[in-house]
Amino acid sequence: MKKEKFIYPTKRDEHVNNIFDSFIQKTIFKNKIMLQSGYTPETIQHRENQIKQVASILAPSLRVEKPSNLFIYGLTGTGKTLVIQYVKNQLLRKAKEQKIELIIPYINCKLRKVADTEYRILAELIKKLGGKVPATGLPTDQLYHKLIEIIDTKKQILILVLDEIDQAVGKIGDEFLYNFTRLNTELTKTQISIIGISNDLKFLDNLDPRVKSSLSEEEILFPPYNALQIKDILKERSKEAFKEGILGEGIIEKCAALAVRDHGDARKALDLLRIAGEVVERENKDKITLDYIDKAKEKMESDIVLNSIETQPRQFQLTLFSIIQLIKIYKKEKEERRLFTGDVYDYYLDTCKKTKISSLTQRRVSDIIAEFDMLGIINAKTISNGRYGRTREIRLDLPEELIEKIEKNLINSLGI
């Protein structure tokens, strides 16, 4: 056995310290939270009208009367969630002042494994109200009883905010909304109003008429921001978020322009700014220049997708992996070849065999493909090839580099 050469520790320690120093040293942010998506600023620009409308609709709650149900829709990044949070905070403050019992739970229906079935939405709601509910095992209607039990203890108003409600309905149907709206008839003291928030402008159209009429007693549309408005918002927030002199010339204009091209998505503009800042910081520079915005744009798009893929279950990842591999193979071929469900399933089975992962049936994989389509990661269209059957044509409309990254990630997490 060889004896290791002893290294005197202090030298090394110093070295380590120096490395970290360089990370801690500089920060170009003054208050980064201002740019993060969950942040609710003191004043909200260019949404005065919507705030007023929401406020006037919810105002009766301060007289302990049930406000109308409200349906809010508009594209992503048009300030829907922001306005609701803002009004919610104001409302709660006022209610506290006047000693009025008012609860406004907020649930995001999109979160997988948290609120994507009727049971789980209910469970989440009860949890928010301080109750405890097991993840499985109870009949759903018992959860309703439990909810009623918790709520109906005193005279109060409950305004339930269901964000990304279109996602939930797309997955589990609209029956649960009907149940929610009917809940009031079972309650004696408490009254419930529902606020539904949707990114899908056509969401109301395919809703059961009964649900539709009761959910959208009031409707508010959030139009996209225009370039000037986004610029205002960015200016306002970046003033607080960054230290002086960090933003180079034309940065805000560029972010705004990019976001406007993408249907006036303010969240995107803010993310761009924040991510650009993070990249600059990581590279130890002290000024955000235009090319950092481009970098941020790429990074952002890939981050969103990568993140949503990482959290998928194993079988979903395996399916996606199969799709990516096949797309790659097909691309190398001379003739254009389209990708169908059957091909994916065959490749999937192969991969399962090789990696000794148990395989699902085609029925299930078909559903998984449909779910990926819903997530927008792939693009699947059912087509009929006439004599040669009916299937889904699967496409992957993502940039080349991103696909590479996804592939790497998948190989990594699947251990292939």
Add this chain to the structure above:
DNA sequence: CGAGATTCATGTGAAGTATACCTTTAGGCTTAA
């Protein structure tokens, strides 16, 4: 040549199964009177 029948490959709905977890209940054991 054209209308209607056929065909294929898979979409899709319904019902069934496995699993994980819940509550209820009956039985057994302990304990205190």
Add this chain to the structure above:
DNA sequence: AAGCCTAAAGGTATACTTCACATGAATCTCGTA
């Protein structure tokens, strides 16, 4: 006898499977012009 613990019984939600039928246009078939 009352109280407490445990394990079995009976129930549910969820993810998945099984079964069976639905789809829809290219192709085939066959009667007719």
